[in-house]
Amino acid sequence: MNNKLYLVYISLSGNTESFVKRLTTFLQFQSDLDVETVHVKDLVKQEIPFYALDAPFAAFLPTYLEGGNGVDNGDVEILTNPLGDFIAYKDNYKRCLGVVGSGNRNFNHQYCLTAKQYAERFGFPVLDNFELRGLQNDIERVGRKLLDLMAAE
Numbered sequence: 001m002n003n004k005l006y007l008v009y010i011s012l013s014g015n016t017e018s019f020v021k022r023l024t025t026f027l028q029f030q031s032d033l034d035v036e037t038v039h040v041k042d043l044v045k046q047e048i049p050f051y052a053l054d055a056p057f058a059a060f061l062p063t064y065l066e067g068g069n070g071v072d073n074g075d076v077e078i079l080t081n082p083l084g085d086f087i088a089y090k091d092n093y094k095r096c097l098g099v100v101g102s103g104n105r106n107f108n109h110q111y112c113l114t115a116k117q118y119a120e121r122f123g124f125p126v127l128d129n130f131e132l133r134g135l136q137n138d139i140e141r142v143g144r145k146l147l148d149l150m151a152a153e
């Protein structure tokens, strides 16, 4: 069993960051996993070069799409692309347990669409989704899924 888990994410307005921080607390309380967070926006901002991860990770991806409706248009990712670049870097995607999408259901067909696109692009599953900052039951549901996946590693 691998004892280290990375939570890799990007957050522009703080919702995903809030979810990842609360999820980290949950995982640390429920297990002896060594949980490390990587905010890809910070790497870019601080000009830290991307690197290969040495343990499994889950990706957390809010949805930002360029207009449209998600059916015949509006499927172009904006603002979150650095997360995809980090996942693609040095085969990091091979260590990805899956992606957790987030967004706002008001966007209908575009709800969490980018997470589905990443799953198709990289060949890992969409593990789950949540709206905005996520509720406590979202944290616990996602946390339990990650603990099950880590137990199988």
Ligand SMILES: Cc1cc2nc3c(=O)[nH]c(=O)nc-3n(C[C@H](O)[C@H](O)[C@H](O)COP(=O)(O)O)c2cc1C
Binding pocket: 010, 011, 012, 013, 014, 015, 016, 017, 062, 063, 064, 065, 102, 103, 104, 105, 107, 110, 111, 112, 113, 131, 132, 133
């Ligand atoms: C310009 C803009 C575009 C957005 N597009 C979508 C979208 O296409 N689908 C969706 O589910 N949510 C969409 N959202 C909602 C965000 O995904 C949601 O607010 C998310 O929680 C933001 O995460 P963050 O605070 O970590 O950046 C959009 C929000 C903004 C501001």
